[in-house]
Amino acid sequence: MTLVVLLLVPGLHLLDLAGPAQVFSTAADLGLGYRLHYTAEQEDVPTAQGLPVRASLDWPELTPDDLLIVPGWRAPTLHGHGPLDPATLRRLTEHHAAGGTVASVCAGADALGRAGLLDGRRCTTHHHVQDELARRHPAAHVVRDVLYVEDDRVITSAGIASGIDLALHLIAVRHGPGAAARIARAMVVYARRNGDEQQASAMLRHRAHLSDAVHRVQDLIDTRFADRLSLADLAAAAGVSERTLTRRFTDATGLTPLRYQQLLRTERADHLIGRGATVEAAARAVGFQDARMLRRLRARN
Missing domain, CATH: 3.40.50.880 (Class I glutamine amidotransferase (GATase) domain)
Structure with a gap:
């Protein structure tokens, strides 16, 4: 507690x-x-x-x-x-x-x-x-x-x-972006406020835009970042084509939907590792089948 x-x-x-x-x-x-x-x-x-x-x-x-x-x-x-x-x-x-x-x-x-x-x-x-x-x-x-x-x-x-x-x-930071997104929805506030580059939360860092379609997709990814999400499912949630979603998402955030999800996973994994979890355990917790992809993404970031 x-x-x-x-x-x-x-x-x-x-x-x-x-x-x-x-x-x-x-x-x-x-x-x-x-x-x-x-x-x-x-x-x-x-x-x-x-x-x-x-x-x-x-x-x-x-x-x-x-x-x-x-x-x-x-x-x-x-x-x-x-x-x-x-x-x-x-x-x-x-x-x-x-x-x-x-x-x-x-x-x-x-x-x-x-x-x-x-x-x-x-x-x-x-x-x-x-x-x-x-x-x-x-x-x-x-x-x-x-x-x-x-x-x-x-x-x-x-x-x-x-x-x-x-x-x-x-x-x-403590519980992952999905928990923060659930609380934001319960409070009927948008988790889309921007700050500066020192903010640790990728969820908030990439919300400084006005595209409702992209925000809807981010809401879905924030909640289910550890799941396998297809571009087709994300596009359906936004009510646009896959090509349009990719273009709008990149224009709004500078990232593809997949890259945004990877950032959320890596950020959460880093927090778990900092609390004593092994890389392998953290990788599984955030949705990777093994630690190899997590290690590559951490090195890339």
């Missing part, structure tokens, strides 16, 4: 909180083993939208597999907003030092900066406060105009709805 701890700060934006919370709540409904915990320095936390929320004053015991997320708050400027005690900031630092993942949405990146977690790392935040974040934390490398950035288990997102993209990315 993975614990997702959301640290609530006065003035928080409801969607900064609700977006990631909904992703992991839906993941729990699908049996992926998540439990949410809301903590704060005060029980009743006012929000930017006027609806107060209640949180626990207690911190649960965390393991390296658990996630700690700081949703953002209303901040025309970062200075003087988002108050957090030094003891709370130490919680962020200690979780990361123990091997855990720490994430933020929007202005929450400033809390990570005050905890020292942005020093020497790439990060991002809402475009309205990017310049100020860079001034306040000069040792950080602020990446502008992207949805989220991951650097050594520190993940920051641009703000508001991009918290959903951040959470879907974490699901895709």
Whole structure:
């Protein structure tokens, strides 16, 4: 069971909180083993939208597999907003030092900066406060105009709805693109938001286009990436000919449908290998009959 701890700060934006919370709540409904915990320095936390929320004053015991997320708050400027005690900031630092993942949405990146977690790392935040974040934390490398950035288990997102993209990315990395696609469909959101080349998820990296036919095919491949999918079946799902699908898919993504599926398989296999699986076991898990093709694709990438 993975614990997702959301640290609530006065003035928080409801969607900064609700977006990631909904992703992991839906993941729990699908049996992926998540439990949410809301903590704060005060029980009743006012929000930017006027609806107060209640949180626990207690911190649960965390393991390296658990996630700690700081949703953002209303901040025309970062200075003087988002108050957090030094003891709370130490919680962020200690979780990361123990091997855990720490994430933020929007202005929450400033809390990570005050905890020292942005020093020497790439990060991002809402475009309205990017310049100020860079001034306040000069040792950080602020990446502008992207949805989220991951650097050594520190993940920051641009703000508001991009918290959903951040959470879907974490699901895709931990459980594969099919799981992230199922959650996106359950939430009635498109898993098609783009970021920059540092995004680990191929599913999100190749969604920066407006072709509905190609998105439908990607939805199918995302869900069944470990299956053998014929071009004819994919074309039927898109309602176009095989030749038209290949042309439109390549124009939209720079890849053929087969190459896109291979990227998803290789990415998932790399994650399994990083968690201790053998190359042979990872190859079978993602749909290859043996490890030879996986080895060739990993060398190619």
